Amino acid sequence: MVERNDDRMITNCAMSPRRTAAFVTLIYACFSGLWIAASDTLLTLLVEEPALRMQIGSAKGFVYVGVTTLLLYLLLDSWRPSASWAEAESRPRTGFVIAAFLGLAVIVALVGIAVVRLHGRQTELEATANLQTIVDLKVRQIRSWLAERDGDGRALGLSSSFALRLAEWLETGAGEARESVQDRLASMQRALPYAGVVLLDAQGQERYASGPRQQVPVAIQPLLEQGRTSGDVVRSDLYTDESGQLHLDWIVPIRNPQSASDGVIAFVLLHVEPDGTLFPLISSWHASSPTAEAFLVRREADEVVYLNELRHRAGAPLSLRMPLTAEALPSASSFISGARLAMTGIDYRGVNVLAAAQPVEDTPWHLVAKIDHEEVMAPLRNLVWWVSLVSVCAIAAVAALIVMYSRQQRWADRVALQAEASERIRELNAQLEQRVVARTEQLSDANRELESFAYAVSHDLKAPLRGIIGFSRLLEIECGGQLAGEGRDFVVQINQAATQMHQLIDDLLAYARIERGALALVPTDLPALVDRLLRDSRPTIDAARAVVRANIPMVTVPLDQSGLTIALRNLIDNALKFSRHATQPQIEIGGRIGPTACVLWVRDNGIGFDMRFHDKMFDIFSRLETNCDYPGTGVGLAIVRKAMQRMGGQAWAEGEVGQGAAFFLEFPLTPSTVEN
Numbered sequence: 087m088v089e090r091n092d093d094r095m096i097t098n099c100a101m102s103p104r105r106t107a108a109f110v111t112l113i114y115a116c117f118s119g120l121w122i123a124a125s126d127t128l129l130t131l132l133v134e135e136p137a138l139r140m141q142i143g144s145a146k147g148f149v150y151v152g153v154t155t156l157l158l159y160l161l162l163d164s165w166r167p168s169a170s171w172a173e174a175e176s177r178p179r180t181g182f183v184i185a186a187f188l189g190l191a192v193i194v195a196l197v198g199i200a201v202v203r204l205h206g207r208q209t210e211l212e213a214t215a216n217l218q219t220i221v222d223l224k225v226r227q228i229r230s231w232l233a234e235r236d237g238d239g240r241a242l243g244l245s246s247s248f249a250l251r252l253a254e255w256l257e258t259g260a261g262e263a264r265e266s267v268q269d270r271l272a273s274m275q276r277a278l279p280y281a282g283v284v285l286l287d288a289q290g291q292e293r294y295a296s297g298p299r300q301q302v303p304v305a306i307q308p309l310l311e312q313g314r315t316s317g318d319v320v321r322s323d324l325y326t327d328e329s330g331q332l333h334l335d336w337i338v339p340i341r342n343p344q345s346a347s348d349g350v351i352a353f354v355l356l357h358v359e360p361d362g363t364l365f366p367l368i369s370s371w372h373a374s375s376p377t378a379e380a381f382l383v384r385r386e387a388d389e390v391v392y393l394n395e396l397r398h399r400a401g402a403p404l405s406l407r408m409p410l411t412a413e414a415l416p417s418a419s420s421f422i423s424g425a426r427l428a429m430t431g432i433d434y435r436g437v438n439v440l441a442a443a444q445p446v447e448d449t450p451w452h453l454v455a456k457i458d459h460e461e462v463m464a465p466l467r468n469l470v471w472w473v474s475l476v477s478v479c480a481i482a483a484v485a486a487l488i489v490m491y492s493r494q495q496r497w498a499d500r501v502a503l504q505a506e507a508s509e510r511i512r513e514l515n516a517q518l519e520q521r522v523v524a525r526t527e528q529l530s531d532a533n534r535e536l537e538s539f540a541y542a543v544s545h546d547l548k549a550p551l552r553g554i555i556g557f558s559r560l561l562e563i564e565c566g567g568q569l570a571g572e573g574r575d576f577v578v579q580i581n582q583a584a585t586q587m588h589q590l591i592d593d594l595l596a597y598a599r600i601e602r603g604a605l606a607l608v609p610t611d612l613p614a615l616v617d618r619l620l621r622d623s624r625p626t627i628d629a630a631r632a633v634v635r636a637n638i639p640m641v642t643v644p645l646d647q648s649g650l651t652i653a654l655r656n657l658i659d660n661a662l663k664f665s666r667h668a669t670q671p672q673i674e675i676g677g678r679i680g681p682t683a684c685v686l687w688v689r690d691n692g693i694g695f696d697m698r699f700h701d702k703m704f705d706i707f708s709r710l711e712t713n714c715d716y717p718g719t720g721v722g723l724a725i726v727r728k729a730m731q732r733m734g735g736q737a738w739a740e741g742e743v744g745q746g747a748a749f750f751l752e753f754p755l756t757p758s759t760v761e762n
Contacts, residue, residue, distance in 0.1 A: 205466055205469070206463065206466055209462060209463065209465070209466050210430070210440060210459075210462065210463075213440050213457065213462040214428045214440055214442060217428065217440060217441065217442035217455045217456070217457065218426070218428055218442040220371075220372065220380065220442070220455045221380070221426075221442045221443065221444045221453055221454075221455045222444065224367065224368060224380055224453055224455070225444050225446055225447075225453050227367045228364070228367060228368070228446055228449075228451075228453065229446065229447060229448070231363075231364060231367060232321070232448070232449070235321070235336055235356070235358065236319055236321065236336070238274070238278055238336075238356065239319035239336045239337075239338040239354075239356060240318070240319050240338075242274065242338050242340075242354060243318075243319060243338045243339060243340060243341075243354075246343045248267065248270055248340070249340050249341060249342060249343050249351075250342075250343065250344065251263045251266045251267050251270075252267050252285075252340055252351065252352055253342045253344070253345075253351055255267055256287060256293075256351060256352065267285070267294070268294055271283045271285060271294065271296065271354070272296060274356075275296055275297065279358065279362075279363045280297070280356050280357060280358055281297050281298060281357050281358060281359040281362075282295070282296055282297020282298055282355075282357040283295070283296050283297060283354065283355065283356060283357065284296075284302060284354070284355035284357070285352060285353075285354055285355075286302065286310070286352060286353040286354075286355065287351070287352050287353075288314075288349070288350055288351050288352060288353075290302065290307070290310055290353070293352070297357060302355060303325075303327055303333070305322065305325045306322060306335055306337065306355065309322055309335075309337045310337060310353055312337075313337040313338070313339040313350070313353060314339060314349070314350045314353075316339075317339055317341065317350070318339070319336055319337065319338050319339075320336070320337040320339075321334075321335075321336050321337075322334060322335040322336070322337070323384070323449075323450060324360065324382075324384075324393050324403075324404070325404070326403070326404050331359070332359070332360055332361060332403050332404070333357065333358070333359065333360075334357075334358045334359075334360050334364065335355055335356065335357050335358070336355070336356040336358070337353055337354075337355060338353065338354040338355075338356065339352075339353055340352045340353065340354060360394070361395075364394075365394045365395065368380050368381065368382060368394055368453070369381075369394070369395070369397075375457060375461065376461065377397075377398075377437075377439075377457055377458035377460075377461045378455070378456070378457040378458075378461070379396065379397040379398075379455070379456065379457075380453060380454065380455040380456075381393070381394050381396055381417075381453075381454055382394050382446075382451045382452070382453055382454075383417040383420070383421075383451065383452050383454060384450045384451050384452070385410065385421045385450065386407075388409065388410045388411070389407040389408065389409060389410060390407065390408045390409075390410055390415070390417045390418050390421065391404060391406070391407050392404075392405075392406040392407075392408075392417075392434070393451065396434070398434075398435055399434065399435070406434065408434060410422070412432075414431045414432045415431060415432060415433070415434070416429055416431045416433065416439070416441035416442075416443055416454050416456055417443065417452065417454050419431065419443070420443035420444075420445070420452045420454060421452060424445070425444075425445070426442075426443070426444045426445075427442070427443050427444075428440075428441070428442045428443075429441055429442075430459065433456055437458055437459075437460075438458070438459040438460070439456040439457060439458055439459055440456065440457055440459055440462055441454060441455065441456035441457075442454070442455050442456075443455075554580065558577055558580045561577055562577045562578070606646060606647075606648075607644045607645055607646055607733070608644060608645075608646075608647060609642050609643070609644050610642060610643060610644070610645050610647050610650070611642050612638050612639070612640075612641055612642070612643060612677065612684075612686075613636075613638040613639075613640060615647065615650065615651065615654075616636055616638050616654065616675060617636070619651060619654055619655060619658070620634060620636060620658075620675075622655075623655070623658055623659075626659070626662060627662065627673075630662045630665075630666055630671055631670070631671060632661075632662055632665065632671035632672065632673055633670060633671065633672045633673070634658075634672075634673045634674075634675065635672075635673070635674050635675070636674075636675040636676070637674075637675070637676045637677070638675065638676070638677045638686070639677050639678065639679050639684075641679055641684065643684055643753070643755060645733055645753055646729070646732065646733050649729035649730075649732055649733060650729065650733070650751070650753075652725060652726075652729055653725070653726040653729045653730060653737070653751055654675075654686070654688070654751070656722040656723070656725055656726050657688040657726060657749045657751075658673065658675075658688060659722070660688075660690075660722060660723070660749070661673045661688055661689075661690035661692065661747075661749075662690075663692075664690065664692035664693050664747070665690040665691055665692030665693075665746070666692075667692075667693070668691050668692060671690070671691065671692070672690065672691045673688065673689070673690050674687075674688070674689040674690075675687070675688050675689075676689070679755070680755075682754060682755060683735070683752050683753065683754050683755055684752070684753055684755055685750055685751065685752045686750070686751045686752075687748050687749060687750045687751070688748070688749050689746065689747070689748040689749075690746050690747060690748075691745075691746040692746055692747060693743070693744065693746075694741040694742050694743045694744055694745045694746050694747050695739070695741045695742075695743065695747055696741075696743055697740070697741065697742070700738070700739060703723055703739065704723045704724060704726070704727045704737065704739075705724060723737075726749070726751070730751055730752070730753060733753045733754075734753065734754050735751065735752045735753030735754060736752050737749065737750065737751055737752075738750050738752075
């Protein structure tokens with residue numbers, strides 16, 4: 087037994103030089119291939135500028151020569167041919183391991199320093215250029231938005247018809263002129279981004295107001311005289327009212343075109359809430375960033391005042407003030423220079439940032455865009471980290487090849503890694519199960535909350551409405567004789583508004599039931615379904631004096647009976663409503679069977695519609711007809727479309743103004759249905 091062991095030792099010693107040469111060559115080849123492939127790939131992905139890439143590549147080449155030279159020396163020195171197996175086994179290898187890892191540390195440090203020095207400044211310059219581009223774009227957007235508002239005011243001020251109607255109202259009090267002026271101002275508020283419109287006479291007394299502003303704030307009073315003197319539109323600066331609400335107003339002087347000597351006869355105050363109009367232009371950012379933001383500032387005495395909400399500090403508008411003497415503050419430096427600038431400084435949080443600023447022409451504002459320096463340099467740190475990882479992987483590969491000669495250790499490492507991986511998988515599975523349980527509980531809670539909300543809407547909200555409707559009718563019946571004509575109109579309007587709100591709640595609940603209800607596709611006899619629906623609607627049809635013709639193909643199709651019934655009922659009600667003023671209201675209900683789908687339609691001879699608004703009419707709360715002769719909630723057609731979508735079908739309409747309309751419902755057929 088001892089002799090055989092000695093022979094094995096001698097054989098190993100005799101083969102040692104050959105194995106050493108092969109081992110050294112293998113290590114060198116693996117390290118070289120890994121270094122070149124990984125480092126070149128990283129450079130291609132992370133560095134776009136060719137000149138900078140060439141510089142980093144040169145530095146990488148020198149580092150590679152140094153590393154491979156050191157590695158080759160250490161390997162050859164470690165595996166010198168030995169006189170005996172015992173001497174080879176007894177040679178200490180601690181120095182080799184220590185030297186290798188010290189060399190790794192030096193290499194990683196040198197590579198990191200080289201990359202940071204070469205690429206850091208370039209990264210800052212690119213980030214600053216991006217900020218300047220963003221500032222230019224946002225300043226143009228702000229100027230364009232302000233110019234649009236100025237144009238709105240000038241268009242109103244130069245409107246002769248509006249000025250004549252207004253002069254007629256102010257001089258004679260004519261009701262038709264007053265209604266025309268009020269309709270013009272109301273339509274302007276609806277069509278344009280104004281929160282309110284106030285009409286003032288030449289003495290500054292309010293004659294009409296809509297929106298939340300019911301009186302002229304003190305800050306606007308001096309602007310009236312400025313507008314009276316200049317005769318042109320005057321824009322206020324950003325200011326807050328007594329409640330802390332931020333405002334921006336335009337004063338439009340109105341002159342009588344028939345009597346230039348009268349001067350300004352009235353003022354129109356156009357009120358804008360910048361939180362929903364101007365500030366979104368400023369706060370939007372072209373890419374996802376945790377620290378980047380843009381904001382407006384203005385100068386007041388020796389302070390810089392922030393005008394809009396900030397990302398990292400709440401309640402900043404017109405309350406956050408910074409000293410103008412803080413030159414490291416980009417907003418202060420912008421006012422000191424008075425021109426475009428790009429700089430590295432400290433923001434209002436005391437954090438190092440890269441910033442760009444620019445004045446907004448024709449305003450006292452400056453726009454500042456900034457991003458944390460730490461975020462800008464994060465990609466560079468990732469580059470350093472990845473280069474370091476490549477070096478570590480190369481040395482790890484060397485270590486792995488060395489460990490190949492110790493099978494027992496390799497096996498132990500493999501077992502340990504497998505055990506660790508198995509444990510990690512078990513932990514991940516446990517975490518996944520916990521997340522699934524948590525998400526299921528959240529979904530259940532959300533469903534319960536939605537059901538609770540639906541219950542509250544159907545009971546708690548409708549109960550007060552029923553009370554309002556009942557008491558208003560009771561007031562009209564019992565006290566109608568004691569009320570003046572205007573008082574009776576008020577009672578009627580209260581009753582109509584409450585009834586409309588009650589109907590809106592019912593429609594919303596119906597929409598919610600369509601959305602959440604279970605879809606049950608059952609074989610349905612279409613002619614029978616339409617006949618039942620017409621019988622149920624007969625009182626309404628007779629009251630409208632309508633002639634209804636139904637021609638439905640004899641077919642049984644699988645569909646959601648409840649959903650189709652709701653859709654057809656809404657279409658029939660719409661046809662009756664919009665054809666009520668026809669000499670003889672006529673409604674046609676028809677259908678046809680196609681190769682893959684069944685189409686039903688409801689056609690009327692009513693007022694029709696403009697096909698340009700086809701897509702809008704199926705949106706929820708969207709109504710094309712605002713005439714009070716055709717009341718509604720704007721939910722019916724949305725319910726029709728949702729019901730058809732749930733059955734895998736679609737809904738559309740065709741019409742022409744004054745020539746009636748046709749609404750179509752299409753749902754798919756199964757192959758067996760088509761064959762039958």
